[in-house]
Amino acid sequence: xxxxxxxxxxxxxxxxxxxxxxxxxxxxxxxxxxxxxxxxxxxxxxxxxxxxxxxxxxxxxxxxxxxxxxxxxxxxxxxxxxxxxxxxxxxxxxxxxxxxxxxxxxxxxxxxxxxxxxxxxxxxxxxxxxxxxxxxxxxxxxxxxxxxxxxxxxxxxxxxxxxxxxxxxxxxxxxxxxxxxxxxxxxxxxxxxxxxxxxxxxxxxxxxxxxxxxxxxxxxxxxxxxxxxxxxxxxxxxxxxxxxxxxxxxxxxxxxxxxxxxxxxxxxxxxxxxxxxxxxxxxxxxxxxxxxxxxxxxxxxxxxxxxxxxxxxxxxxxxxxxxxxxxxxxxxxxxxxxxxxxxxxxxxxxx
Ligand SMILES: *Cc1c(COP(=O)(O)O)cnc(C)c1O
Numbered sequence: 001x002x003x004x005x006x007x008x009x010x011x012x013x014x015x016x017x018x019x020x021x022x023x024x025x026x027x028x029x030x031x032x033x034x035x036x037x038x039x040x041x042x043x044x045x046x047x048x049x050x051x052x053x054x055x056x057x058x059x060x061x062x063x064x065x066x067x068x069x070x071x072x073x074x075x076x077x078x079x080x081x082x083x084x085x086x087x088x089x090x091x092x093x094x095x096x097x098x099x100x101x102x103x104x105x106x107x108x109x110x111x112x113x114x115x116x117x118x119x120x121x122x123x124x125x126x127x128x129x130x131x132x133x134x135x136x137x138x139x140x141x142x143x144x145x146x147x148x149x150x151x152x153x154x155x156x157x158x159x160x161x162x163x164x165x166x167x168x169x170x171x172x173x174x175x176x177x178x179x180x181x182x183x184x185x186x187x188x189x190x191x192x193x194x195x196x197x198x199x200x201x202x203x204x205x206x207x208x209x210x211x212x213x214x215x216x217x218x219x220x221x222x223x224x225x226x227x228x229x230x231x232x233x234x235x236x237x238x239x240x241x242x243x244x245x246x247x248x249x250x251x252x253x254x255x256x257x258x259x260x261x262x263x264x265x266x267x268x269x270x271x272x273x274x275x276x277x278x279x280x281x282x283x284x285x286x287x288x289x290x291x292x293x294x295x296x297x298x299x300x301x302x303x304x305x306x307x308x309x310x311x312x313x314x315x316x317x318x319x320x321x322x323x324x325x326x327x328x329x330x331x332x333x334x335x336x337x338x339x340x341x342x343x344x345x346x347x348x349x350x351x
Pocket of ligand 1: 029083084085109154157158183185208209210211212221
């Protein structure tokens, strides 16, 4: 007897974006902010009273209520996930049938295509313009001509750091015969969310996460928000106990800390602005070599000639950033981390 892996999984490798020890980690768009002791204590207290012998609340009611309160939403329209990554996986496997077309963009978050391929769907790609902006009319035309059942993209976009305005997203949602999944993982850093009007559409799911602006990547917690019918479907197809009780408690505590969360967002934006300003000065000195895209997120996207050389120089200095072909993506860090990065980057680009 011999067992062979099927062709859709045969060549897959475990996700391990970076190996090695890096004193400066600016590669994963995490927050550089540590949760303060006072809030950690509240999490510890909450975790002490968990009935560990019992399964978690499958609908994570308390948690979804605190999410609803923070964003002023009806918590009945919120589904919690084990990171928004899990929700993307659930959406691709449940809302797509084998052979269906999913439309996404390039560049954009690579997990969309990955989950579509596991769902045996076809991924169509809209290629962004060289300035990384999106022609929404072309995108709409492509969704309709390819008969896409699902259109999924990040807004603001990882990795380009640019955003689409509300008006454009509305036009897209109302012009396609597809479910639109709007991944707003970085929208806490910008102000063009469609959360407030999500119930007005029968084909829109918005994803949010605690991993970026809320400094909680470690607990794995994300949310989907949609109208009643889509929410019922989401809750019915997800695995019942997808968000463990520890995460539900920690997420509940964090989402009660509105003032702290808003201060984190401001602190991260200030770091990004500082990094952008300093990189723009470098760009004016090395204009043939590099271009920094304006950012509405917590990271910068930089086009660089010989990006691979620059990347390896940074790695040698113990600094991790994300490398994509002709581009680097750099997460805003602490002041010290940004300075270390800038020093190493300038040295590398002078070579
Ligand atoms: C980081 C990221 C996520 C993943 O969020 P998790 O909640 O940590 O799974 C989703 N979408 C985009 C675009 C991201 O950059």
